[in-house]
Amino acid sequence: MYTIKCQNIRVVEYRSETAKRRLTPWNWLRERECGIGYPIDKGRERSEIVAKLYSVMSPVKCIGSALQPTLEGHGSVFNLEFSPDGSYLVAACERKSIKVSDPLSAKEITTVSDAHDSCVNFVRFLDQRLFATCSDDKTVALWDIRNLKRKIRVLRGHHSWVKNIEYSSETGLLITSGFDGNILSWDINKYHENSYQYKRLFHMDGLMRSRLTPNSGKMIVSNTAGFIVIVHDLDLSTLDLDLRGFDPVEYYQLLVQKKSEQLADYCSEYADFFTARKNRVEIVAVFPEIGRASCRERV
Secondary structure (H helix, E strand, C coil), X not given: CCCCCCCCCCCEEEECCCCEEEECHHHHHHHHHCCCCCCCCHHHHHHHHHHHHHHCCCCCCCCCCCCCCCCCCCCCEEEEEXXXXXXXXXXXXXXXXXXXEECCCCEEEEEECCCCCXXXXXXXXXXXXXXXXXXXXXXXXXXECCEXXXXXXXXXXXXXCEEEEEEECCCCEEEEEECCCEEEEEEXXXXXXXXXXEEEEEECCCEEEEEECCCCCCEEEEECCCCEEEEECCCCCCHHHHCCCCCHHHHHHHHHCCCHHHHHHHHHHCHHHHXXXXXXXXXXXXXXXXXXXXXXXXX
């Protein structure tokens, strides 16, 4: 039995020989984000759930406007993040500011002007009150939603624009990535002599973004060349050591240039990276023109 009607939301019911469960579209999206699959026919999944769920979505209200003729406007919104309990919505804005709104009433609560010295790229909540922002000013800032008059701390370690923030609740580590090609980890529970210590986990030329899966079991890293790197069975405590000497850009160049002999030598020399029990690397390098990735280049 498989039914959904998004404007009058019905329950999606999934049956199998061993289990019977009821699944709403919202829970389905959450389960899918966490990588928990259901034995639903792919064609029906895409045509019935995805199409109907997203086709009925429309804006209820616009909070603020980027189309302001003066420099007083916040400019483009680069990122949005809800607090864990959904009581706050924080926007990272082009013109150095962050905006805090109430998503239920659709009313703006406050705006922090000059939150950074350049555009604010990303917002990430760490718990109900603490969140982090990053910027093209090469810094990461920690904030308390209860008092936005000043930053809690400023983290300095990147040498170029900082574009992404992730947080591993299990380890308490903040993970940042920037256009300097570095992925850094910060233990925000340890503070040493007016600064937080950081560790460089990985470096890759052309790095664009990095993401953690919701359970922090995998890290996905994208590159300007058009490939992504997936690190399976992620262990942040040893990632810097486990990936030392690994250069996915070199592998990708050999793949694109079809230098099979050199590629075989590379695969032989660096085979441990692709077969390790933890921090095991996979490179996704071939994509179809339309749809999902059709081929994974795995050694």
